[in-house]
Amino acid sequence: MGGMGDLSDQAARDTDQQLADEEAKLLADTSVDWEKLRPEVGDSSMYDALEKAVEQSTARNESLAQLKSRIENLGKEGIALAKNVASILSKA
Amino acid sequence: MRGARQVVSGPGAHAWARGFERRRLGVVVLALGLFFGCAHVPPEAVQLSYQIGEDLPKLHASYDLLVQQRFEDLRRQRSAYVDEVWAPAFLARWIAAGRLVEVAQGSVVWSFESTAFVAPTTGKEKVELLSTVSEWANQAIAQISKKRAALLDPLDQQERDLRAKVAEAFSRVVQANAYITAHLESLQHVEQAQDEALKAFKLKDLRDEIDNTLAKVSDEAAKGLEKVREADGLLEKAKGSMTQKP
Numbered sequence A: 001m002g003g004m005g006d007l008s009d010q011a012a013r014d015t016d017q018q019l020a021d022e023e024a025k026l027l028a029d030t031s032v033d034w035e036k037l038r039p040e041v042g043d044s045s046m047y048d049a050l051e052k053a054v055e056q057s058t059a060r061n062e063s064l065a066q067l068k069s070r071i072e073n074l075g076k077e078g079i080a081l082a083k084n085v086a087s088i089l090s091k092a
Numbered sequence B: 001m002r003g004a005r006q007v008v009s010g011p012g013a014h015a016w017a018r019g020f021e022r023r024r025l026g027v028v029v030l031a032l033g034l035f036f037g038c039a040h041v042p043p044e045a046v047q048l049s050y051q052i053g054e055d056l057p058k059l060h061a062s063y064d065l066l067v068q069q070r071f072e073d074l075r076r077q078r079s080a081y082v083d084e085v086w087a088p089a090f091l092a093r094w095i096a097a098g099r100l101v102e103v104a105q106g107s108v109v110w111s112f113e114s115t116a117f118v119a120p121t122t123g124k125e126k127v128e129l130l131s132t133v134s135e136w137a138n139q140a141i142a143q144i145s146k147k148r149a150a151l152l153d154p155l156d157q158q159e160r161d162l163r164a165k166v167a168e169a170f171s172r173v174v175q176a177n178a179y180i181t182a183h184l185e186s187l188q189h190v191e192q193a194q195d196e197a198l199k200a201f202k203l204k205d206l207r208d209e210i211d212n213t214l215a216k217v218s219d220e221a222a223k224g225l226e227k228v229r230e231a232d233g234l235l236e237k238a239k240g241s242m243t244q245k246p
Helices: A004-018 A020-029 A044-065 A067-073 A076-091 B002-007 B011-035 B043-097 B100-105 B125-200 B204-244
Strands: B109-111 B116-118
Touching (some): A004 A020, B100 B125
Antiparallel strands (some): B109 B116
C-alpha cells in the first residue's frame, strides 16, 4: 500500500495481536474437518474394472436375447433343429 | 457363405455342405444350452435399480444443500466476528494511528508527497482535509475487507473442494448403478427372448414346471437341513442328560 497504508497495516497487525486468543477460538469453532465429511467411496480404478466387466456381460446378454430372431433367420430347418435340441435339453 | 457354396462344385461340394450343417448344428446346440440356463429376473429388479438411479441425484442435491448451509453458517459466524469484534477494535486503533481527531480539528493533514502528517497549507485547508479523510476512510475499508477475505476465503475454497468431492462420489455411484440397471435389463431381455422361444417350441410350460420343481426342491432341502439341525440339538440334549445322570 505505501504511505498511509503502512500505518493502517500496522494498526491491523496490532488489532490481530490484541484479538489473537478470540480469533483462535473463532477459527477452532468454525473450522470444518472436511476430510471427515468427504464421502469415501471405492477406488476409482476398482469401479472402472467392475463396470467394464459388467458392461461386457451385458453386451453378451443382449446378444443372447437376439438368439430367437437369429434362429428364425436360419429358416424352417433351423427352427425344427432348435425344437429338437430344446426338447433334448428339457429331458436331460 | 452363400457365395462360397456357389463356387464349390463336384464331389467335394456335398462334403462341404455336410460340414456346414454340422457346424450350424453345433452353434445352435451351444446357443440353446446357454439360452435356457439363466435365472429368473423379475421386472421389479430392473425397476428398483432404475428407481435408485433416479433417486440418487435427489440425495446428492440434499447432501449438497446441507454442505452449503453448513458453510453459510460458518461464514456468518466469521463475518459477524469481523463486523462486531475486529472492525471496532481496528477502528479504535486506526482513529489514533491515523490521527483522525487531529485531522478533524484541522491541526494536521496527510501529505502524499512526504507520506507523513503535516500542518495544512494555508489557503488549501479544506481540500487537504477532504483528501486526508478520504484516504483515511479508504484505508479503513481496505483493511476490514482484507480481514474478511482472510477469514472467509479458506471457507469458500473448502466448500468448493468438498462439494466437488461429493459430486464426484455421487456421480461414480450413479454411473455404477446405471451399469447394474442395464445389466439387469439385459438379463430380462434374455428371459423374455427365452419365453418367446419356448412358446414357439411349445415348451414354456415345461420350463416353468422345471423352475418350480427346482425351487420346491431347494425349499425342501432347506427344511431338511433345519430338521437335521433340530435332530442335532436333540442329540446334544440327550447326551447332556446322560452325562448328568449318576
